[in-house]
Amino acid sequence: MAKRALQLFVSRLSFYTTNDELRRLFLPFGDIKEARLVIDHRTQRPKGFGFVTFESETDAQNALKALNGKIINGRLICVEVAKTTRPGES
Template sequence: MSAKVYVGNLSWNTTDDSLLQAFSSYGQVVDSIVMRDRETGRSRGFGFVTFSSDAEAQTAIASLNEQELDGRRIKVNLANARGSGGGGGGQFTRS
């Protein structure tokens, strides 16, 4: 079963490829992505790396959390799984 890792505090210069390169020595990376702003295309400062196993993800977290990547100390931890559904608001009615 794959495990997704959250990577925060990324440099604006970090790319999908450099993220992949930094994490690939800790296991088989299934996917890596730097999240970007839809309108500007600029990095939002965080990304995700998916490993093929939980053990690989844990090794990467232990090895890379608080380490430097592209001049920034990155934060690495397990990504929070989003529950199904959304946080829909209540119905708005005018009186």
């Protein structure tokens, strides 16, 4: 059975979190396709949420269970399965 990628939505992040920090936070759980913060186009600063896409659905579920409700950089973060995917993703 082929591995299926799964995208997680991560919210309530510190506004000082970087894309690299987001990737490093989730890296222990498996191979990451993409980790990106959503940036405010006006201020060019992160909005406090982002997306992490894992190569494996199992790895994503493990990360979700381990990190949802944890305090990271002084903030209680929320991790959930993203409700939609970007165009071109399945």
